[in-house]
Amino acid sequence: MTLTVSTVQFQHRASDKAYNLRRIADFTGEARRAGSQLVVFPEMCITGYWHVPELDEAGLAALAEPLAGPSIGAVAELARRHDIAIGAGFLERGDDGALYNAYAVCLPDGALHCHRKLHAFEHKLISSGDRYTVFDTPWGIRAGILICWDNNLIENARATALLGAELLIAPHQTGGCNSVSPHGMKPIPLKTWARRHDDPAAIEAAIRGPNGREWLMRWLPSRAHDNGLFLVFSNGIGPDEDEVRTGNAMILDPYGRIIAETWAAADAIVTADLDLGLLDRCTGQRWIRGRRPELYGVLTERREGMLGAREARFSERATR
DSSP states (O other): OOEEEEEEOOOOOTTHHHHHHHHHHHHHHHHHHOOEEEEEEOOOTTSSSGGGOOOOOOHHHHHHTEEESSSHHHHHHHHHHTTOEEEEEEEEOOSSSSEEEEEEEOOTTTTHHHEEEETTTSSEEEEEOOOOOOEEEETSEEEOOOOOGGGGGGHHHHHHHHHHHHHEEEEEOOOOOOOSSSTTOOOOHHHHHHTTTTTTTHHHHHHHTHHHHHHTTTHHHHHHHHHEEEEEEEEOEEEETTTEEEEEEEEETTSSSSEOOOOOSSSSEEEEEEEETTTTTTHHHHHHOOOOGGGGGGGGOOOOOOOHHHHHHHHHHHHH
16 A cells, blocks of 8 residues: 655744745645655644744744634634645644644545644743544554654654554655754755845755755654654745754655655655555564663653753753
8 A cells, every 4th residue: 555745845934924834735736746644744833933032922923823813713714625635734823822833734525633843842832732633534544743852852742653653754844954053953054045036056056955854864764764763854044033944754664764855945846656565564664663661760750960841941052
C-alpha cells in the first residue's frame, strides 16, 4: 500500500493571513493534482513567525485565533473541497485564554487534530503545550505532529513513536539562525538572498551547506530511522525578519533515507509515494520492540545544573 504526500516551503508575510491562506490554497491545489492525500505546510505559516517576538500583548491578541476561528475554518474547507488532508501552523487562542504556537491537521471528512508546540520560546506570553499529538488516519496508519524545536529533543520523537505514530509531520521555521555553539548554525547573510537571481550558486551553496541542509542531515534522518517512521519536513524559505529560512522541504522514509527534497531558493513543493510496507520490519521498529523500559528511569530525571523549563525556553533563540 502507498500513501502520496506533499510538503511545502514558502515565504509567508508577517501578519498577512489573507496572503498566506492564498498560498496554502494554491499549493493545496497543486498537491491534489499530483495525487497527494496529505499536504504539509510550515510552522505558523498562516500568521507569520519571527516578527511575533516583537509584538506586544495587543498585537498577539489581534493575531491569535481559536481553533474554530476563520483561518483554520478556511483550511478545513480546502481539505473538504479538494479531498485532501492539510496541515498548517497558526497562533492559537486556547479555550483557557492562553496563547499557543499550534499546528492543525484538517482531514477531508471534517476531523481536526491540533498540536501545541511543547517547547515554545517565541514570546513570554506564548505557552508551551503539555501533551503529544498522535491520531488515526484514513490511510490505515497513525500520524503524529511535532513542531520545530520539539523535533530537536530526541525524547519527543520516541514518545510520539511509542504512542503509535508511523508518520511524523514536522513543520519548522529554521535554518540560517545564530547559534552560540562553535559548530552550530550561523546566519545566512540577507544580501546573499537578495542576490539569489544574480548569483544563484551562492544561495544554493548556503541552502545546501552547513547552515541549511548539512545541519538538518546531522539529526533529522535519525528521527525517522531510530523510530521507524516516515517523516514529512516542511519549512519556511527566505528572509524572516533578521533570519533567512533555508527551506529544504523533504520527505524521509523509515530508514532515514530522503525520498524527495528541494533546495530551491523559492516557494516550492515536493511530492512522494510512501511505501507503507516498509514499516513493519524496518530497523527502527525492530529496535523499539527490543527496548527495556525498566532501564530508562534516568530519562525522567533533571540533571544538576541544567536550566529550568522556563529559562530554557526563553534562552533557545541564543542557543539553537
